[in-house]
Amino acid sequence: MSSKAKTTREEALAYHFEPQPGKYEITASKPMATQRDLSLAYSPGVAVPVLAIAERPETAYDYTTKGNMVAVISNGTAILGLGNLGALASKPVMEGKAVLFKRFADVNAIDIELDSEDAEEIIRAVKLMGPTFGGINLEDIKAPECFIIEQRLKEEMDIPVFHDDQHGTAVICAAGLINALEISGKKIEEVKIVLNGAGAAGIACLELLKSMGARHDNCIMCDTKGVIWQGRTEGMNQWKSAHAARTEARTLEEAMKGADVFLGVSAKGAVTPEMIASMADNPVIFAMANPDPEITPEEAHAVRPDAIVATGRSDYPNQVNNVLGFPYLFRGALDIHARAINDEMKIACAEALARLAREDVPDEVAMAYGRKLSFGRDYIIPTPFDPRLIHVIPPAVAKAGMDTGVARRPIIDMAAYEMSLKSRMDPTASILQGIYARAKSAQARMIFAEGDDPRVLRAAVAWQRSGLGKALVVGREADVKEKLEAAGLADAVRELEVVNAANSRHLDTYKAFLYARLQRKGYDRQDIHRLAARDRHVFSALMLAHGHGDGLVTGATRKSAHVMEHINHVFDASAQDGAVGVTALLHKGRIILIGDTLVHEWPDENDLALIATRAAGVARSLGLEPRVAFVSFSTFGHPVSERAEKMHRAPVVLDGRKVDFEYEGEMTVDVALNPDVMANYPFCRLSGPANILVVPARHSASISVKLMQEMAGATVIGPILTGVTRPIQLCTTTSTVNDILNMAAMAACKIG
Numbered sequence: 112m113s114s115k116a117k118t119t120r121e122e123a124l125a126y127h128f129e130p131q132p133g134k135y136e137i138t139a140s141k142p143m144a145t146q147r148d149l150s151l152a153y154s155p156g157v158a159v160p161v162l163a164i165a166e167r168p169e170t171a172y173d174y175t176t177k178g179n180m181v182a183v184i185s186n187g188t189a190i191l192g193l194g195n196l197g198a199l200a201s202k203p204v205m206e207g208k209a210v211l212f213k214r215f216a217d218v219n220a221i222d223i224e225l226d227s228e229d230a231e232e233i234i235r236a237v238k239l240m241g242p243t244f245g246g247i248n249l250e251d252i253k254a255p256e257c258f259i260i261e262q263r264l265k266e267e268m269d270i271p272v273f274h275d276d277q278h279g280t281a282v283i284c285a286a287g288l289i290n291a292l293e294i295s296g297k298k299i300e301e302v303k304i305v306l307n308g309a310g311a312a313g314i315a316c317l318e319l320l321k322s323m324g325a326r327h328d329n330c331i332m333c334d335t336k337g338v339i340w341q342g343r344t345e346g347m348n349q350w351k352s353a354h355a356a357r358t359e360a361r362t363l364e365e366a367m368k369g370a371d372v373f374l375g376v377s378a379k380g381a382v383t384p385e386m387i388a389s390m391a392d393n394p395v396i397f398a399m400a401n402p403d404p405e406i407t408p409e410e411a412h413a414v415r416p417d418a419i420v421a422t423g424r425s426d427y428p429n430q431v432n433n434v435l436g437f438p439y440l441f442r443g444a445l446d447i448h449a450r451a452i453n454d455e456m457k458i459a460c461a462e463a464l465a466r467l468a469r470e471d472v473p474d475e476v477a478m479a480y481g482r483k484l485s486f487g488r489d490y491i492i493p494t495p496f497d498p499r500l501i502h503v504i505p506p507a508v509a510k511a512g513m514d515t516g517v518a519r520r521p522i523i524d525m526a527a528y529e530m531s532l533k534s535r536m537d538p539t540a541s542i543l544q545g546i547y548a549r550a551k552s553a554q555a556r557m558i559f560a561e562g563d564d565p566r567v568l569r570a571a572v573a574w575q576r577s578g579l580g581k582a583l584v585v586g587r588e589a590d591v592k593e594k595l596e597a598a599g600l601a602d603a604v605r606e607l608e609v610v611n612a613a614n615s616r617h618l619d620t621y622k623a624f625l626y627a628r629l630q631r632k633g634y635d636r637q638d639i640h641r642l643a644a645r646d647r648h649v650f651s652a653l654m655l656a657h658g659h660g661d662g663l664v665t666g667a668t669r670k671s672a673h674v675m676e677h678i679n680h681v682f683d684a685s686a687q688d689g690a691v692g693v694t695a696l697l698h699k700g701r702i703i704l705i706g707d708t709l710v711h712e713w714p715d716e717n718d719l720a721l722i723a724t725r726a727a728g729v730a731r732s733l734g735l736e737p738r739v740a741f742v743s744f745s746t747f748g749h750p751v752s753e754r755a756e757k758m759h760r761a762p763v764v765l766d767g768r769k770v771d772f773e774y775e776g777e778m779t780v781d782v783a784l785n786p787d788v789m790a791n792y793p794f795c796r797l798s799g800p801a802n803i804l805v806v807p808a809r810h811s812a813s814i815s816v817k818l819m820q821e822m823a824g825a826t827v828i829g830p831i832l833t834g835v836t837r838p839i840q841l842c843t844t845t846s847t848v849n850d851i852l853n854m855a856a857m858a859a860c861k862i863g
């Protein structure tokens with residue numbers, strides 16, 4: 112397995128602080144530009160839907176955000192496993208749940224933190240907000256108040272009310288357990304289960320498992336006072352009493368002897384290796400406390416190599432976390448305008464998840480996750496980034512809701528619904544996720560050439576601490592130390608390897624190599640020494656050329672033309688050598704590649720054909736099927752212009768090269784990207800909108816990219832340098848730490 116990611120306190124705070132505080136914002140989904148827009152959005156136009164809803168309340172689902180809007184509600188009394196830290200402190204987690212709703216199921220969610228521990232007050236507050244939302248997700252409200260709150264709200268509200276820590280956790284735990292027991296060859300009716308943590312999650316998990324066949328007499332529940340046994344009076348409530356066991360065991364340690372299954376929804380470190388050692392053969396251990404499990408997989412495996420281990424965290428295999436449930440349960444429920452999320456819908460979700468994990472994992476998923484996944488001990492449950500979840504789980508939930516009569520608007524065409532779910536998700540998110548996953552498994556030694564730049568240093572630290580590989584920073588030790596300290600990363604000084612001409616054993620070899628390349632280009636030995644020893648771009652490129660690193664990132668401090676000139680001393684990376692720069696633009700769920708954004712100033716038709724081929728290669732390595740448009744200001748020969756001719760001829764050049772991707776041209780950008788406009792040219796050979804735009808010259812490339820970045824706020828990755836023998840990627844002088852990290856990941860994946 113790849114090395115584990117470590118995120119620091121500073122990184123976590125910076126993530127939440129920059130570029131604006133918090134994790135989400137609200138944007139308008141309708142035009143708001145003109146007087147007419149305002150008349151429709153607000154007075155007088157808004158009166159029309161007001162009256163329509165007053166007359167027929169169900170039309171609120173048609174004219175407002177209600178039908179796709181969920182409230183994430185907490186009072187902060189059980190924030191993850193951190194305990195009762197109050198409503199305000201729970202806000203980062205609730206904002207987090209809100210963005211997970213959006214990221215994984217395109218559900219709009221708003222976090223609402225209520226400053227009260229009084230169940231009646233919370234019930235009243237939530238009930239009053241009913242009209243606003245299509246569903247209520249209760250989160251991190253401690254037991255036993257959570258049971259009372261949820262029960263009453265379910266009775267009194269006409270929209271789904273779902274306490275995630277109870278049912279979300281129970282559903283995922285059940286899905287994982289179905290598969291873990293299958294692998295260990297045990298039956299739920301026969302296994303001895305010990306569950307630690309008798310709160311929201313614990314009670315709900317045990318209830319669901321019992322409804323699925325686990326026997327009351329085989330289950331022991333524990334809390335801070337030990338075993339919940341029949342007759343115990345201390346620290347009890349009616350929900351715990353329902354699960355009190357007839358047993359002599361009084362402590363968790365005693366209960367664990369011979370147990371087949373351990374489920375932890377309690378707190379960090381609640382289980383010892385000795386307890387794990389005392390379990391039955393092939394034990395199943397779900398240590399689900401967050402952020403730190405009851406026992407780590409390393410500790411558990413050290414004493415029990417035969418164990419199947421899961422945690423709630425994303426940095427170990429088998430993440431049993433309610434993130435696999437709540438987005439999809441609500442998606443399915445919202446799409447049928449459900450009145451409730453009932454047990455049948457929860458069980459349908461658990462079964463669909465369990466089934467999905469047993470299915471063959473398609474290559475695109477393995478690619479997105481960076482490792483081969485196949486059903487077994489280290490893959491008992493789908494991974495949260497599995498792109499199939501969105502179109503597999505909500506239909507199962509919606510169908511169960513329809514079958515049990517909670518749907519206000521049943522789905523007629525299930526196949527069409529599945530298709531609509533597929534197109535709902537932003538494909539760009541999975542592309543970046545895939546790049547990072549592949550980078551992680553590559554474990555590249557990344558050369559960061561500009562160790563004097565604080566952004567580069569922060570990216571290098573993040574590279575290493577995220578478990579992406581080793582960071583080799585080119586710079587002076589004292590300078591790197593000083594800048595790391597100034598960036599609040601003093602403890603990273605010992606972690607990074609700082610390389611420079613003075614401490615390298617290879618300088619003479621590098622110089623000999625460079626001299627051999629440049630001696631007939633007017634460089635004498637003195638020039639060579641200056642270049643190799645003093646220019647970090649050249650020095651870094653020499654490191655890469657000699658295999659003293661696996662990839663190189665530079666360009667954050669100097670203009671790309673300057674950097675390319677220096678890299679060309681070491682590598683053949685010019686236009687004549689066939690190098691090409693391709694930039695990826697990610698915006699509103701679309702990804703478009705533009706080329707050449709780096710190397711060719713004024714490509715002719717042969718160069719344009721090469722640019723198309725290189726860009727197609729980049730597209731494929733990003734998991735996209737390439738569709739190239741040669742773009743211009745004319746479309747298929749009109750208006751006739753000398754300047755557009757080469758764009759007209761480039762596809763003909765490709766005809767002669769027998770390439771294996773779609774291409775067409777010349778055409779304007781709207782023809783290339785808008786299927787309705789493209790339909791005016793029925794002979795156009797592209798099977799869909801283009802995802803690669805080959806532009807006439809580097810200036811038009813630069814203008815397009817920067818316009819998209821500045822006007823539309825598109826995410827820009829690149830230019831990705833292709834056609835060079837080793838992975839070199841260039842950032843720009845305006846790159847952020849994240850941009851630099853993206854380019855390093857590109858280099859590690861050898862994209863280009």
Ligand SMILES: NC(=O)C1=CN([C@@H]2O[C@H](COP(=O)(O)OP(=O)(O)OC[C@H]3O[C@@H](n4cnc5c(N)ncnc54)[C@H](OP(=O)(O)O)[C@@H]3O)[C@@H](O)[C@H]2O)C=CC1
Binds near residue numbers: 191251334376
């Ligand atoms: N992986 C996942 O998806 C999820 C994980 N969780 C995790 O489960 C845990 C509990 O959450 P939740 O049920 O919402 O919280 P609650 O506050 O409702 O319940 C906590 C329960 O855990 C018990 N407990 C706490 N510490 C210990 C300990 N050291 N040993 C034994 N029992 C202990 C408490 O005992 P007592 O009753 O005696 O006070 C209580 O019964 C958290 O760590 C949370 O992160 C929760 C939801 C989802």
Ligand SMILES: CC(=O)C(=O)O
Binds near residue numbers: 191192276401423432
């Ligand atoms: C995952 C989650 O909801 C929790 O730990 O509370």
Ligand SMILES: [Mg+2]
Binds near residue numbers: 250275
């Ligand atoms: Mg929670």
